[in-house]
Amino acid sequence: MKTAKAKSRKIATASSANTRAVAGSAGGATSAQTGRPAKPPNRAERAAQRREAIITAGLDEFTARGFAATRLDDVARRAGVAKGTIYLHFKDKEALFQELVRTALVPLIGNLAAAPAAGGSVRDILERFAETFVREIAETKRGDIVRLIVAEGARFPSLADFYFREVVSRGLAAMRKLIESGIARGEISNARLADFPQIVVAPALVAVMWHGLFGRHAPLDAVAMLKVHLDLIFGERRVS
Amino acid sequence: MKTAKAKSRKIATASSANTRAVAGSAGGATSAQTGRPAKPPNRAERAAQRREAIITAGLDEFTARGFAATRLDDVARRAGVAKGTIYLHFKDKEALFQELVRTALVPLIGNLAAAPAAGGSVRDILERFAETFVREIAETKRGDIVRLIVAEGARFPSLADFYFREVVSRGLAAMRKLIESGIARGEISNARLADFPQIVVAPALVAVMWHGLFGRHAPLDAVAMLKVHLDLIFGERRVS
DNA sequence: CAAATATGACTGACTAGTCAGTCAAATTCA
DNA sequence: TGAATTTGACTGACTAGTCAGTCATATTTG
Numbered sequence: 001m002k003t004a005k006a007k008s009r010k011i012a013t014a015s016s017a018n019t020r021a022v023a024g025s026a027g028g029a030t031s032a033q034t035g036r037p038a039k040p041p042n043r044a045e046r047a048a049q050r051r052e053a054i055i056t057a058g059l060d061e062f063t064a065r066g067f068a069a070t071r072l073d074d075v076a077r078r079a080g081v082a083k084g085t086i087y088l089h090f091k092d093k094e095a096l097f098q099e100l101v102r103t104a105l106v107p108l109i110g111n112l113a114a115a116p117a118a119g120g121s122v123r124d125i126l127e128r129f130a131e132t133f134v135r136e137i138a139e140t141k142r143g144d145i146v147r148l149i150v151a152e153g154a155r156f157p158s159l160a161d162f163y164f165r166e167v168v169s170r171g172l173a174a175m176r177k178l179i180e181s182g183i184a185r186g187e188i189s190n191a192r193l194a195d196f197p198q199i200v201v202a203p204a205l206v207a208v209m210w211h212g213l214f215g216r217h218a219p220l221d222a223v224a225m226l227k228v229h230l231d232l233i234f235g236e237r238r239v240s
Numbered sequence: 241m242k243t244a245k246a247k248s249r250k251i252a253t254a255s256s257a258n259t260r261a262v263a264g265s266a267g268g269a270t271s272a273q274t275g276r277p278a279k280p281p282n283r284a285e286r287a288a289q290r291r292e293a294i295i296t297a298g299l300d301e302f303t304a305r306g307f308a309a310t311r312l313d314d315v316a317r318r319a320g321v322a323k324g325t326i327y328l329h330f331k332d333k334e335a336l337f338q339e340l341v342r343t344a345l346v347p348l349i350g351n352l353a354a355a356p357a358a359g360g361s362v363r364d365i366l367e368r369f370a371e372t373f374v375r376e377i378a379e380t381k382r383g384d385i386v387r388l389i390v391a392e393g394a395r396f397p398s399l400a401d402f403y404f405r406e407v408v409s410r411g412l413a414a415m416r417k418l419i420e421s422g423i424a425r426g427e428i429s430n431a432r433l434a435d436f437p438q439i440v441v442a443p444a445l446v447a448v449m450w451h452g453l454f455g456r457h458a459p460l461d462a463v464a465m466l467k468v469h470l471d472l473i474f475g476e477r478r479v480s
Numbered sequence: 481c482a483a484a485t486a487t488g489a490c491t492g493a494c495t496a497g498t499c500a501g502t503c504a505a506a507t508t509c510a
Numbered sequence: 511t512g513a514a515t516t517t518g519a520c521t522g523a524c525t526a527g528t529c530a531g532t533c534a535t536a537t538t539t540g
């Protein structure tokens with residue numbers, strides 16, 4: 001843990017730093033689109049690809065084993081890279097872990113922020129959100145990340161803080177707005193719900209946990225559950 | 241794993257050592273409750289106490305660091321015992337971990353089973369249960385165990401299975417009974433709730449997670465939240 | 481005192497992080 | 511243009527440690 005003393009190194013190499021800059025700009029170019037027939041990756045592009053590969057491999061390994069039990073040798077092998085290469089891109093194991101969570105969560109933030117954009121009743125918005133959440137998060141690798149946060153968050157306060165700031169508080173703020181809108185429109189009768197947006201999200205989180213822990217033995221119809229929960233919030237409107 | 245080589249040890253130094261032993265035993269004598277005037281612990285009792293101490297220490301260490309990062313040296317020190325002693329009581333680290341979770345969960349099962357015993361309306365029962373849950377679990381070390389299950393459950397399928405069998409399925413079954421009773425009594429209008437007892441429990445679980453991850457920075461009035469949630473389930477009954 | 485217990489120094493397996501050297505790509509030069 | 515030179519991304523053997531589990535020795539008990 002607290003190994004790596006300050007050391008007396010001074011890092012003659014003024015280089016290194018620019019790697020980040022180049023990688024960052026090239027990051028957008030990444031792989032993905034293959035419409036192009038010829039693709040001669042230059043140095044910066046290859047570096048960005050490597051970085052990407054390390055993050056992806058790290059995601060797989062960390063979600064499979066947790067932070068402490070993950071071996072960087074395995075991450076390197078899975079990424080098709082030498083172990084030392086990891087340290088060209090990330091300061092240490094923890095930095096990789098944080099960057100990985102960071103990267104994987106940006107899309108989540110996007111989703112949460114975009115939800116209110118669509119029109120319709122608040123109930124419709126939440127119903128759509130529930131379906132999207134189950135399909136895109138609870139039952140995918142993104143769900144593993146959420147579980148990873150819950151699992152390791154207590155051991156990485158800075159990670160928990162980041163997650164709270166960037167995802168939880170924003171998500172809850174958006175949800176509160178939505179609830180207030182529902183109250184104003186007369187869709188939601190209990191005004192106190194706006195005090196605890198967590199209530200609306202809770203079953204979705206339980207769905208994520210359930211899927212990861214018990215999903216194989218006792219599958220849960222998460223979408224159906226979330227709809228029943230919405231019935232509680234908005235009052236039943238089953239067609240029966 | 242596959243150790244057990246021949247070895248070529250010799251160790252001439254038989255010196256010192258015993259001084260430490262005396263100090264160690266003196267420290268271990270500690271113990272807590274001294275209400276009893278005479279206490280002649282025989283061999284079996286002392287062994288049981290040791291075992292207990294190891295489990296308690298293990299609980300503290302595992303909840304603080306997770307499975308992989310916990311050192312048995314620390315567990316031993318915290319228990320006031322030598323490391324070897326742990327192996328007199330448990331086959332290995334994993335056995336200690338499982339036994340510890342097992343032991344710590346028995347009380348939880350008791351709580352869940354006892355809930356319906358008390359009389360009153362279903363709403364009253366659940367309200368009492370919510371208060372108890374927050375006071376005795378969410379904000380105590382028991383909550384850490386729940387988080388520990390979520391954290392390590394994916395890595396220990398047998399542990400997740402045990403937890404599901406012994407706690408989750410029983411707890412949900414009891415909750416379903418309660419919900420059905422509420423429906424029969426006319427307290428709960430949405431009959432579909434009985435299909436998803438998870439919904440009733442979800443905010444309580446969120447409270448546990450919240451307390452562990454964000455509690456220090458953003459405290460959550462869990463009891464108030466759970467009551468609002470009960471308002472959703474039973475219909476408002478705020479005196480206003 | 482012999483048996484039962486407890487101890488903690490020790491071992492071996494394993495791993496995070498380092499760094500001197502390599503070589504393909506980029507750049508400069510003639 | 512194409513040979514010479516420079517760059518820096520990448521490698522992987524290596525260092526310095528960590529820690530689960532063992533066992534010879536010491537202590538306690540009946």
